[in-house]
Amino acid sequence: xxxxxxxxxxxxxxxxxxxxxxxxxxxxxxxxxxxxxxxxxxxxxxxxxxxxxxxxxxxxxxxxxxxxxxxxxxxxxxxxxxxxxxxxxxxxxxxxxxxxxxxxxxxxxxxxxxxxxxxxxxxxxxxxxxxxxxxxxxxxxxxxxxxxxxxxxxxxxxxxxxxxxxxxxxxxxxxxxxxxxxxxxxxxxxxxxxxxxxxxxxxxxxxxxxxxxxxxxxxxxxxxxxxxxxxxxxxxxxxxxxxxxxxxxxxxxxxxxxxxxxxxxxxxxxxxxxxxxxxxxxxxxxxxxxxxxxxxxxxxxxxxxx
Numbered sequence: 001x002x003x004x005x006x007x008x009x010x011x012x013x014x015x016x017x018x019x020x021x022x023x024x025x026x027x028x029x030x031x032x033x034x035x036x037x038x039x040x041x042x043x044x045x046x047x048x049x050x051x052x053x054x055x056x057x058x059x060x061x062x063x064x065x066x067x068x069x070x071x072x073x074x075x076x077x078x079x080x081x082x083x084x085x086x087x088x089x090x091x092x093x094x095x096x097x098x099x100x101x102x103x104x105x106x107x108x109x110x111x112x113x114x115x116x117x118x119x120x121x122x123x124x125x126x127x128x129x130x131x132x133x134x135x136x137x138x139x140x141x142x143x144x145x146x147x148x149x150x151x152x153x154x155x156x157x158x159x160x161x162x163x164x165x166x167x168x169x170x171x172x173x174x175x176x177x178x179x180x181x182x183x184x185x186x187x188x189x190x191x192x193x194x195x196x197x198x199x200x201x202x203x204x205x206x207x208x209x210x211x212x213x214x215x216x217x218x219x220x221x222x223x224x225x226x227x228x229x230x231x232x233x234x235x236x237x238x239x240x241x242x243x244x245x246x247x248x249x250x251x252x253x254x255x256x257x258x259x260x261x262x263x264x265x266x267x268x269x270x271x272x273x274x275x276x277x278x279x280x281x282x283x284x285x286x287x288x289x290x291x292x293x294x295x296x297x298x299x300x301x302x303x304x305x306x
Contacts, residue, residue, distance in 0.1 A: 011080055011082075012076055012077070012080065015073065015076040016072065016105075016107075017069050017070070017072040017073035017076070017105070017106065017107050017108060018073045018076060018077070018107055018108050018109075019039055019040055019042070019093055019107045019108065019109040020039065020040040021038065021039055039109070042093035042094055042095055042107070042109075043095070043096060044093070044094030044095055044096045044104055045093070045094055046089060046090045046091070046092060046093055046094060046109075047066070047089035047090070047092040047093075047094060047106060047157070047161075048089040048090050049094065050094045050104065051089065051160075051161060051164065056164035057161065057162055057163055057164035058161040058162065060162060060192065060193065060196060062103060063158060063161040063162055064196070064199075064222060064223055065103050066103070066106050066161065067154065067157075067158050067161075067223070068218065068223050069105065069106040069107075070087075070092060070106060070108065070154055070157065071154065071214045071217050071218050071223075072218070073106075073107065073108040074087075074108070074147075074150050074151075074154065074214035075214045075215055075218065077108070077114075077147075077150070078147040078150070078213070078214055081116060081117045082114050082115065082116055082117070083114065083115045083116075083117065083145055083146065083147050083149060083150060084108065084111065084113070084114055084150050084153075085113040085114060085115050085131050085145065085149060085150070086110060086112065086113040086131035086132055086135075086153075087108070087131075087135060087150050087153035087154060087157065088131070088132045088134075088135045088153065088156075088157065089157060089160060089161075090110075091108065091109055091110040092106050092107070092108055092109065092157070093106070093107050093108075093109045094106060095107060113131050115145055117146075117147075131149075131153075133173055133176055133177075134156065134166045134167060134168060134170075134176065135152075135153040135156045135157070135167070136149070136152070136153070136180070137149045137152035137153070137180075137208065138180040138181060138183075138206065139208050140152075141177055141180060141181065144208065146208055147213065147214070148208035148209070148211040149208075150214070151203050151211050151212065151213070151214065151217070152203060152204065152208075152211065154203055154214075154217075155167075155186065155200050155203025155204050156168075156186055158199075158200060158203070159186050159187070159188065159189065159200065162189050162192060163189055167186035167187070168180075168184065168185075168186045168187070183206065185204045185206070186200075186204060188200045188201070188204075193222070195220075195221055195222040196222055198220075198222065199217070199220050199222040199223075202216075202217060202220065203217070
């Protein structure tokens with residue numbers, strides 16, 4: 001790693017899905033200066049190791065939770081004006097759950113190729129690949145590097161988690177480059193759920209300007225938790241009093257072609273908060289319960305699950 005990598009990582013201190021950096025020092029090895037970083041220890045290895053523990057591929061119900069963790073990290077990276085540029089399973093570290101029941105936590109690592117928005121990259125990359133070739137987007141090959149590259153990479157990782165295979169088959173780097181420039185995209189698993197396929201289509205949009213951002217993908221209905229979570233009294237969500245009388249059924253909208261976009265902006269904001277706090281209540285076949293807004297005696301709106 002370089003000192004630049006250390007400085008980049010330190011900007012993400014406190015981000016729950018980005019590996020923590022505690023500082024660094026310079027040493028001399030074989031006459032060369034080497035910069036060393038102190039990072040938090042990931043006893044679970046990397047996402048590639050986790051896939052092996054699952055037997056080569058991860059069940060979809062778990063993979064989408066892991067995708068959500070990666071997206072949470074990407075939101076922080078992009079919000080601070082950076083592009084990771086080399087997102088892949090080996091650059092995502094695994095931190096085992098403390099209770100042995102919850103899913104492990106994933107954190108993005110290896111910022112060696114991180115790029116600042118608006119800073120020109122003058123390096124020459126083999127066949128135009130800035131990062132690891134199988135996870136690179138078509139536009140990145142011709143030097144157009146934006147946060148949309150990380151989203152394409154996330155889609156590739158999702159395919160690999162589900163299938164245990166590289167997202168796009170190729171003979172060599174030139175063959176891969178030609179396929180991407182011809183418009184070929186990673187194969188979306190045929191046995192994936194319909195909402196999952198739609199999620200990946202947003203990741204693999206050919207035009208990087210049409211590709212969904214990390215924040216948008218976090219609100220995709222595909223990332224709804226599958227299980228019912230208990231809601232303690234202290235877990236009630238404070239909401240805008242003007243929304244106190246909202247009472248709506250969300251299942252039909254999630255099953256419609258436009259899905260999430262059908263909700264008014266105020267409702268989407270509530271759902272975004274719910275997704276992040278994992279307070280979604282689910283019943284059979286993705287038919288969601290009714291969300292009811294009520295005011296308490298102090299005229300403060302609270303959200304209650306019926």
